[in-house]
Amino acid sequence: WDVHYNLAHTLSRLGEHVEALHHLRRATAINSAPEVLNELMLQQRNVGLFEEATDTAVKLLAREDTPLHFKTNAMKTLYYAGEWELFWRFFEKIQTEETLELAVMVCLESAQFEKAHHLYDCLKTPSALIASLMEQASDALNWNPAHEVNIEPFVRRLMMEGPPPQMRQRLSHLLEGRIPETVYHHPWKIGKLLHEIYSPVPSFSCAYRNTTKLFFALSGGGEALAFGRTIYRIYQRSLARVGFSLEAFADDVIEELKDLSWKTAVALARMVEEKDVDPEEASESEIKDFTQLTTGLLTLIASEWNEEVKDANLREAFKEVKKWSTLTGKSFSRNS
Structure with missing residues (x-):
């Protein structure tokens, strides 16, 4: 499995993402350890396979042996995939600064401004991007959350x-x-x-x-x-x-x-x-x-x-x- 894993890492940096994905699928078929699943999930996300990436994210989040930084990556995947229900299901168990910021973004994108302010107040050091968005949130954000390209x-x-x-x-x-x-x-x-x-x-x-x-x-x-x-x-x-x-x-x-x-x-x-x-x-x-x-x-x-x-x-x-x-x-x- 490690040959496929290492080769995938090299291929992705060379921009050969289809081949990298093939090798990561082979690696996980042999060894489904959290580190391998994490790389597979990131590669699925990088090429726009968000349904597959979501499934892999849920596997990582459901495991007791998944390190916190891999679980944080999985929460990012649920955010980028627009899987709000799954995001909130796992959020209570994984409240880091990064996941709190993601939660604020989920609230802003779903027009839950009161909840966004509550979660924002829990952040110790909010990023400049989040801080600026929260300043605008009282006026409602000028975006279309349902703009999915066909x-x-x-x-x-x-x-x-x-x-x-x-x-x-x-x-x-x-x-x-x-x-x-x-x-x-x-x-x-x-x-x-x-x-x-x-x-x-x-x-x-x-x-x-x-x-x-x-x-x-x-x-x-x-x-x-x-x-x-x-x-x-x-x-x-x-x-x-x-x-x-x-x-x-x-x-x-x-x-x-x-x-x-x-x-x-x-x-x-x-x-x-x-x-x-x-x-x-x-x-x-x-x-x-x-x-x-x-x-x-x-x-x-x-x-x-x-x-x-x-x-x-x-x-x-x-x-x-x-x-x-x-x-x-x-x-x-x-x-x-």
Whole structure:
């Protein structure tokens, strides 16, 4: 089992998530210890298999020998999957700072504002994001908790957009109900994809599900998943009105990006460390992969770029992201 387990870890960092999932399934068939189940659950979540991830989370939470940090991961999975009933069933036994914050989020997303305030008062050191959301909660949060993207009709619409041959093949496999084995590495119709996910304004857990499902469906690769996760974290910061600092943002996301695409995580870390932020160069670049799209978008946001952007995918992604500052009445700020 350990060969499959270790290989899965390596494959996931290389962005080969379908293969990583296959190996983790083999590992758990041999050894269903909590550490193996935890990795399987995280991988299921990373590729948008939220029903499977929920089943694995429940197994972890029901076991007496599951370490607390694995149970916390399982509670996060129930939150991201939108499984509120299961979340509350296990919450009483697992009240850490992290699960308390998740509970506050569940209350906010289900419009239980009084309960959210009660749980918030139990937090010792609330995060800036939670604190900012709670300041807004009295006015009700401007989001749509039921915005679940239906992938099939969206894929059918994309088929009418003249996709490149490899993308057309991938879309055909999706319509046949198959998970494509090959990865499509090139950004395509990113503006339409982001508009589908983030309009109207989804709640955070809903945005996480839709982002993960669609980026995995249309690419299957770790770089695309890392770009999607980056977009999601920008969305959170924007709607919570906590401001944007490239350095602080990188500190928050690099560790989770490593498990999706080591290449993207390293590129972001290098960009921050070397202060390699040139918006003119980014705006004139031809985007060839999702890592370049990620760093290019963050460069434009960090510099509050207001000029033309040559590449269509980068231009449309930046356009969609800037809409979020319109929703909050606040532009991206360099003050975190």
